[in-house]
Amino acid sequence: MPNFPIIDTHLHIWDFDRLNYSLFKGHPLFGKSYQIEDYQRDCGQLDVEAMVFLECYADFDAKSGQYIEEIEFVEDSAKRDPRIKAIVPMAPLEWGDRVEPMLAQMHAEHPTVKGIRRIVEFDEDPRALTLSDDFIKGVKLLEKFDYHFEINVNHTQMDIVREFVKLVPNVRLILDHCGKPGIAEGAIAQYRDDLKALSAHENLVIKLSDLPVEADHQHWTEADLAPYIDATVEHFGFDRMIYAGDYPICLQATTLPQWVEVLDRAFAGVSEDDLRKFYRNNANQFYRLGL
Template structure:
């Protein structure tokens, strides 16, 4: 366990009494609210200095969605736990320049917003969405706000993600969950190639988070270690950011076990105390502009 408070760069909280999340309906684990009090309890001995909220795929539709409502919900959570220092909501970036008024409202009325995540992974046609002229235009628009973009694909989609990032300039980007690698499928060579390619983009960072759900049901540290090593080999301690992905990680692990796995990997790889601190705290503070 780190001997300093960490920054958790990927926290979800949701409440089905406030918003609708069709993706969680019928799930024994996720079909109920998760509030900041649940997170506080499940952190256990892990000391957390600050958290970054990531949008939770609240329902959206053609021409609209619960974009502002989700921000307002998280702002209520902030009142009970002000350690939530940044909010990364969803916005329909595929609208291109037409999304500008919504982004203006987020900037002007919700100062905790630091960037946008528009998940492409679950779209009806992820490649078509990601490579569309409107989507690329919308992501590039974030440069005007000084905001970042969280990229959330899985390993089967990395071919067009690699193509997509070539069209983005001046927008800090971060690959969530290491691109959800095919660990149980044994895709380590593809993963190494993807990480090396993505790391060559000057504005790209990676979120070292929640690998166990993509490994075997009874995963071992030995199964995860090559993916942790490949991530650090590509991005180094300077552009790698720790995150918990609560409560999604509860499918396969918990907050303290995941940190213990990383602690042992960092020690075995010979990372210095300063490099470890960058991954657990300082890089998130820089990337999400938390001012801590």
């Protein structure tokens, strides 16, 4: 474990009594509420200084969604654990200019909102959505509010990301979960090629998380993950990598303490300065936490 407190930049909590989540309904692991107290318990011996909440794909449609309601739920949770220092909600960026009033409301009324995530991975046509003129307009609006955009895709959609980043050069971007590489499929060559291309865009950083989930859930080994960790370090370095736990999604394949132990062994011999960048300082700067 690091000998200093860390920042977890990817926390999910949800409450079926307050919001609707069709994505998780009936799921054997996720079909129940996860509250901040569950996260506190499952951190074990991890010393977590601060957390960043990421939206949980609460139900929405073409005209409306639970965008503000989810923020309010997390704000209430932060009253019970003030270590929740930042919120990255969902917003319908595909609305283009019409999303600006919602972003303005978030900015004016919810100061812990630091950026926006609109998951394109689960869309019926991720390419058409991500590269549409209105979506690009919506993403570009984030710059006006000093918000960043979080990219959530899987490895079969990384070609879309390689085109998308060229269209929004002035918006700060972060790639969640390393783009969900095809570890179970052995797609290391594709991963290296994607990261080499994406690392050329200086407005993009990468969130190192969820690799066990992208491997065989029950039978992954550290040797399976090592090439992907090494490639991430090679192309983004410790100045552009950020640690994340992805609770409770990570529970499909690992625990929060186990994931940190994997990273500790992978980074054996790395300077404390670089470890502090990865586990804390880069997150503090990127999410503007003021710690």
